[in-house]
Amino acid sequence: MKNPETLGITGEDAEDPGRECMALAQVIDRIGDKWTVMVVGHLSSGAMRFNAIQRAIPGISHRMLTLTLRGLQRDGLVDRRSFGTVPPRVEYRLTALGQSLCAPLTALAAWASDHRRDVETARHRYDAGDS
Amino acid sequence: MKNPETLGITGEDAEDPGRECMALAQVIDRIGDKWTVMVVGHLSSGAMRFNAIQRAIPGISHRMLTLTLRGLQRDGLVDRRSFGTVPPRVEYRLTALGQSLCAPLTALAAWASDHRRDVETARHRYDAGDS
DNA sequence: CAGAATCCATCAAGATACTG
DNA sequence: CAGTATCTTGATGGATTCTG
Numbered sequence A, B: 001m002k003n004p005e006t007l008g009i010t011g012e013d014a015e016d017p018g019r020e021c022m023a024l025a026q027v028i029d030r031i032g033d034k035w036t037v038m039v040v041g042h043l044s045s046g047a048m049r050f051n052a053i054q055r056a057i058p059g060i061s062h063r064m065l066t067l068t069l070r071g072l073q074r075d076g077l078v079d080r081r082s083f084g085t086v087p088p089r090v091e092y093r094l095t096a097l098g099q100s101l102c103a104p105l106t107a108l109a110a111w112a113s114d115h116r117r118d119v120e121t122a123r124h125r126y127d128a129g130d131s
Numbered sequence C: 001c002a003g004a005a006t007c008c009a010t011c012a013a014g015a016t017a018c019t020g
Numbered sequence D: 001c002a003g004t005a006t007c008t009t010g011a012t013g014g015a016t017t018c019t020g
Helices: A018-032 A035-041 A048-058 A062-074 A096-127 B017-033 B034-043 B052-055 B062-072 B094-129
Strands: A078-083 A091-094 B078-083 B089-094
Touching: A018 A035, A018 B034, A018 B094, A035 A048, A035 A062, A035 A078, A035 A091, A035 A096, A035 B017, A035 B052, A048 A062, A048 A091, A062 A078, A062 B052, A062 B094, A091 A096, A096 B017, A096 B062, A096 B094, B017 B034, B034 B062, B034 B078, B034 B089, B034 B094, B052 B062, B052 B089, B089 B094
Parallel strands: none
Antiparallel strands: A078 A091, B078 B089
16 A cells, blocks of 8 residues: 555565666666766767866766776767777767666756755754754 | 757756766765665655565665665655664655655666666677677 | 674775886 | 776775674
8 A cells, every 4th residue: 555656666566666676776786876977977968088078077087987988888878989090089979878868867967956955954964963 | 069869967058067967976976876776766665664674675784774774864865763662663764855866766767677678788799899 | 673883805996107 | 199007095895793
């Protein structure tokens, strides 16, 4: 007798709430880190070169950008296009699959900006020791 | 001249794509781990006791469940209700804020199940060395 | 049952330097 | 410019033990 507002996360019968959770957990494990979502976010407005991305994302190290892009590329979310020039020129862009991920991510970003305050105040109250 | 499909992640003018990305990155940093999303997912169908949650989530350690719940509680997403009985009985449930997070998470879960195959095949192709 | 505390292995990520 | 390789450290998470 779950209330209708409990969200469809539990699937059709709510007999196995873990089902959808597992699927979600899998995605989160791959795209659920700071750098990955930031890279996807920036690429959502068009193709970018390696150093352009790095400049756009404050604090990301050379190495982490490489690894993040590699992971996204592996999962088919990002397409790497290398022009055979010298000095090298490599562009990264979202694939169709990558673009399709932007919609849910945008929803999450919207939630973030809508509730940022709520979370902050909750945290302050918690930290204030108000059990 | 971004194409309209590039998603609103960039905000109104696309002048600062990093803006929304930062917000998203912040949320991801807090809820973007396996255990957190699984706990939220399970609590979305109602209140649960500590051990019930642990049983529901295969592989989570006692310790990690504690930490995860503590974090969610701190952020105001989960409400901890302790009955003063002995042996102790503690129930966790989503707050209104926590419930509001379920919608975007569900969207992500939907994307996950829709594109799980695509990601897997992309990965196999990548691992096959097909540059 | 719920949870705090300690210990410990592992891994992720930064810094740095080198290559094509 | 784009990418690789190596090193080192600090955080993370698991196992275990103890308490109210």
